[in-house]
Amino acid sequence: MIKKLALSAMTVLALGSTPVLAAESGHVHDFAFSFEGPFGSYDRAQLQRGLQVYTEVCAACHGLDLVTFRSLSDETGLGLEDDVMRAYAATMEVPDGDGGYRAASGPDHFPGSSMENAPDLSMMAKARAGFHGPYGLGINQLLHGIGGPEYIASFLTGFTGEETEQGGAIFYENTAFGGNVAMPPQLEDGLLEYADGTEATEEQMAQDVAAFLMWAAEPKLVERKMWGFIGVIFLALLASLLYLTNKRLWAPVKDAAKNS
Numbered sequence: 073m074i075k076k077l078a079l080s081a082m083t084v085l086a087l088g089s090t091p092v093l094a095a096e097s098g099h100v101h102d103f104a105f106s107f108e109g110p111f112g113s114y115d116r117a118q119l120q121r122g123l124q125v126y127t128e129v130c131a132a133c134h135g136l137d138l139v140t141f142r143s144l145s146d147e148t149g150l151g152l153e154d155d156v157m158r159a160y161a162a163t164m165e166v167p168d169g170d171g172g173y174r175a176a177s178g179p180d181h182f183p184g185s186s187m188e189n190a191p192d193l194s195m196m197a198k199a200r201a202g203f204h205g206p207y208g209l210g211i212n213q214l215l216h217g218i219g220g221p222e223y224i225a226s227f228l229t230g231f232t233g234e235e236t237e238q239g240g241a242i243f244y245e246n247t248a249f250g251g252n253v254a255m256p257p258q259l260e261d262g263l264l265e266y267a268d269g270t271e272a273t274e275e276q277m278a279q280d281v282a283a284f285l286m287w288a289a290e291p292k293l294v295e296r297k298m299w300g301f302i303g304v305i306f307l308a309l310l311a312s313l314l315y316l317t318n319k320r321l322w323a324p325v326k327d328a329a330k331n332s
């Protein structure tokens with residue numbers, strides 16, 4: 073019985089370790105992100121670089137209206153100092169409720185998309201989750217993460233350079249999207265200068281902003297994993313205590329049976 077169980081568990085794990093993508097038509101590359109796996113956590117420097125890419129490039133069209141500025145100070149996320157976070161917020165404008173605009177502060181949310189057909193990016197890393205594993209068991213999600221940031225990074229680096237015009241609008245061929253998309257290619261080597269000195273290659277920027285968007289969609293990922301781990305330890309302890317209690321409770325009965 074135990075042998076059988078162990079065997080099927082091993083099969084599931086073996087199946088799970090080959091990245092299987094959902095029935096997405098496009099090509100998604102399996103980038104190795106620091107926050108994957110049961111003990112993965114965010115790389116603070118990478119998230120900060122991702123915020124820089126978002127601010128300097130994506131924010132021209134895309135919003136992040138579910139994310140608050142003060143969450144940029146979260147310890148398990150970007151960990152910005154309070155005054156740095158507030159200075160950053162003050163560079164953004166939000167509606168003041170009177171039809172005008174004012175500088176944003178900590179509790180405010182990022183502005184929404186300024187371009188009508190550019191989707192808000194707050195939950196994009198989850199909306200495009202690509203890794204589910206065989207039969208949607210989610211085993212790949214445990215081992216490789218959900219695949220959303222992989223999709224975003226593949227999307228940003230997946231432009232082929234082909235353009236087509238349709239009804240007066242230009243569309244760009246993209247291998248991750250699996251067809252033509254209305255968003256023009258955004259990243260190219262050396263597009264910006266990273267504050268931390270990292271070389272801003274196309275792939276580096278794509279991964280950094282994808283990691284940042286994963287954080288935006290799931291800011292409590294690290295805490296969630298920690299509590300999951302504590303839960304497993306607790307259950308293991310509880311199981312062994314119950315086993316010992318069970319043995320002890322039945323010991324007199326067993327002794328009696330042996331002696332009779």
Ligand code: HEC
Binds near residue numbers: 190200
């Ligand atoms: C010039 C405006 C513009 C900029 C700048 C821009 N985007 Fe887009 N983006 C769009 C538009 C428009 C769409 C919708 C495309 C469509 O559905 O055909 C889009 C779609 C997307 C999608 C969704 C693709 C899908 O699967 O539906 C993602 C992800 C995305 N953008 C990420 C980014 C990131 C990250 C950046 C910054 C590096 C960025 N975009 C910069 C205009 C822009």
